[in-house]
Structure formats: C-alpha cells, structure tokens
Amino acid sequence: MNAGGVSEPLGATRPARTGREDVRVVEMNPPQARRIKVSIVVPVYRSARILPHLVTRVHELMRANGLGERFELILVSDASPDDSWEVIRSLAQGRPFLRGICLRKNAGQHNATMAGLRHAQGDVVVIMDDDLQHPPEAIQALVGAIEAGRDVCYARYSERRHEAWKRAGSWFNDRVATLLLGKPADLYLSSFKAMRREVVQAIIGYDGPYAYVDGLLLDVTRNIGVVDVEHRARLEGAGNYNLRRSISLWLKMATSFSVLPLRVVSIAGAVVAATSALFIVAVIVEKLMHPEIPAGWASLAALVLFMGGVQMLSLGIIGEYVGRGYLKLNGKPQYVIAGTVEGSSDEA
Numbered sequence: 001m002n003a004g005g006v007s008e009p010l011g012a013t014r015p016a017r018t019g020r021e022d023v024r025v026v027e028m029n030p031p032q033a034r035r036i037k038v039s040i041v042v043p044v045y046r047s048a049r050i051l052p053h054l055v056t057r058v059h060e061l062m063r064a065n066g067l068g069e070r071f072e073l074i075l076v077s078d079a080s081p082d083d084s085w086e087v088i089r090s091l092a093q094g095r096p097f098l099r100g101i102c103l104r105k106n107a108g109q110h111n112a113t114m115a116g117l118r119h120a121q122g123d124v125v126v127i128m129d130d131d132l133q134h135p136p137e138a139i140q141a142l143v144g145a146i147e148a149g150r151d152v153c154y155a156r157y158s159e160r161r162h163e164a165w166k167r168a169g170s171w172f173n174d175r176v177a178t179l180l181l182g183k184p185a186d187l188y189l190s191s192f193k194a195m196r197r198e199v200v201q202a203i204i205g206y207d208g209p210y211a212y213v214d215g216l217l218l219d220v221t222r223n224i225g226v227v228d229v230e231h232r233a234r235l236e237g238a239g240n241y242n243l244r245r246s247i248s249l250w251l252k253m254a255t256s257f258s259v260l261p262l263r264v265v266s267i268a269g270a271v272v273a274a275t276s277a278l279f280i281v282a283v284i285v286e287k288l289m290h291p292e293i294p295a296g297w298a299s300l301a302a303l304v305l306f307m308g309g310v311q312m313l314s315l316g317i318i319g320e321y322v323g324r325g326y327l328k329l330n331g332k333p334q335y336v337i338a339g340t341v342e343g344s345s346d347e348a
Contacts, residue, residue, distance in 0.1 A: 039122030
C-alpha cells in the first residue's frame with residue numbers, strides 16, 4: 001500500500017446545518033474510561049456468514065497496530081433479511097470494541113452509514129463495506145493520511161473486481177459527479193474512506209431523507225487525499241448493488257446536491273423552442289415558395305413526439321426535486337433504529 005496522488009485543498013469547510021436527530025440516537029460523546037482513536041463504520045446487508053471473518057481480521061490488525069484498546073467497530077444492520085443482526089449480537093459477546101445498530105427497515109447504504117457516523121466516537125472514522133473486498137490491512141494507511149493533515153482520504157483501487165456493467169456505471173457516475181459536484185477529475189469516490197472527527201460532525205447535521213455521503217463530504221471540504229489499495233474478491237456470495245439500486249443512487253447524487261439538471265432542462269427547453277420557431281419559419285417560407293408541396297404529416301408527427309418527449313423528461317426531473325423536497329418537508333426520516341447492542345467484556 002503506497003500513498004497515491006493527492007488533490008490540493010480547494011475550499012474552506014462550510015458550517016454544518018442543524019438537523020433533527022433520530023429519537024433513538026444516543027449522545028455522541030458519553031463519558032467513558034478509554035478514548036477512541038479510530039471508529040470503523042460498516043453498513044451490513046446479507047453478510048451474516050462474512051461478519052465473523054471481518055470482525056476477527058479487523059480486531060487482529062488493530063491490535064497489531066497498537067490500537068486494540070482504542071478503536072471501535074460499528075456494524076449497522078440495514079434491516080438485512082438474513083440473520084446478520086443475530087450474528088452481530090452474538091459477536092458482541094466478549095468483544096467490548098464492537099457496537100451494533102439494527103435499523104427497523106431498509107434505509108439504503110448511505111443512510112445506514114449516517115446512522116453509524118452519528119454513533120461513532122473516534123478521532124478518525126473509517127467507512128468500509130461488509131464483504132471484505134475492502135482489505136482491512138489498508139485501514140492504517142487511510143488513518144495515516146488523516147493524521148498527516150488530510151480531512152478525508154479515499155481508497156483508490158489498482159484493479160477493480162466488479163462486473164463490466166458496474167465498472168461502466170462507475171465510470172459514468174464518476175464523470176457526472178465531476179460535473180455536478182465539482183469533484184476533482186482524478187478522485188475516485190470509493191465507499192472505502194476515512195475522515196477526521198470535525199468532518200464527521202459537519203456532515204451528520206444533514207437531515208434529508210436521501211443522504212449521499214460523498215456529496216456531503218465534497219460539500220464540506222476539498223482537502224482530500226487518496227491511497228492505493230488492492231481490491232479483493234468478495235469473500236462469499238454476490239454483491240447487493242443491482243441496476244435498480246445503482247440508478248437510485250445516481251439520482252440521489254444528481255438531484256440532492258446540484259441544481260444543474262434543472263438548468264440543463266431550462267437550456268434544453270430554450271434551444272428546442274428556438275429550433276422549433278426556426279423550423280416553423282422555414283416551413284412557411286417553403287410553402288409560400290412552393291405551394292404544390294403537400295403537407296408533411298410525418299415530419300409533424302415526429303416534431304410532436306420530440307416535443308412531448310422533452311416535456312416528459314423535463315417534468316420528470318422537476319418531479320424528482322419536488323418529491324424530495326416534499327418528503328423532507330414532511331419529516332421522512334433517514335432511518336429508524338430498532339435496537340442497539342454494546343460489546344461486553346465477558347463471553348456469553
């Protein structure tokens with residue numbers, strides 16, 4: 001693991017917005033005997049058989065790095081349909097570093113991550129997936145980048161072990177994020193990342209129902225670094241992101257943190273209106289010069305269908321914005337917590 005290229009600081013931190021806290025969220029910094037240096041937040045979905053391996057490897061690596069008593073591992077079960085929550089409760093026995101959160105209904109990866117971030121107490125907070133495609137060995141490199149002065153540090157994969165359609169989708173998402181969010185062109189928005197405490201405090205103030213963690217991070221800071229890591233094969237089973245979930249995540253990014261789509265629609269509407277006016281003038285002139293030309297029903301139908309398509313697309317984009325605003329105005333929660341578990345020092 002070697003440090004990769006880093007982006008230069010481009011902006012100052014924006015003050016956090018005050019948000020409504022979930023009624024089940026505990027106090028962020030309760031009195032405790034030990035100070036947590038590193039918090040590791042892991043959203044969990046359909047990974048019951050992987051979790052024991054993940055917990056063991058993370059614990060061993062933290063001990064090897066001298067952080068065995070100064071880290072916490074927060075597993076957030078996103079209403080997983082398997083027995084992930086039961087496994088988390090079982091693993092908490094005899095592991096004081098482990099904390100579990102169970103969401104009452106599926107909220108999505110980013111909302112589940114926000115639940116974990118609101119419980120995290122570490123000076124540095126790491127976010128990683130539950131399938132061991134993110135090597136725990138890279139945690140120290142990410143933490144080191146934060147300690148060296150970065151606000152956020154992303155993992156950059158030398159070779160991604162995803163299906164071709166996912167790689168193509170990530171490429172498209174990366175280009176759109178650069179355009180909509182002002183993301184540095186050479187920064188890959190990985191779900192494996194670390195951030196300092198102050199950045200976490202800033203982004204958890206967001207209370208909208210559709211959280212997009214990377215958008216929040218780019219809203220807060222441009223002091224971002226990267227480290228190169230190996231992207232490994234999933235330990236077991238298949239990934240949870242299908243095409244529908246990927247499109248939903250893209251819409252969340254596009255409509256929650258930028259008004260550029262609305263501007264594009266406005267510009268497109270103006271261009272289409274101007275083109276239509278020119279076309280009408282051309283048709284009138286052509287008819288006056290050549291009265292024998294029959295009426296063009298095919299061209300008229302094509303024009304009507306084109307205009308209808310543009311209008312439907314425009315209404316759809318506007319509807320996305322209005323709908324998200326409506327849900328936030330009505331207090332749709334990011335998540336609802338069904339239960340929590342704190343790791344104990346004694347075996348069951």
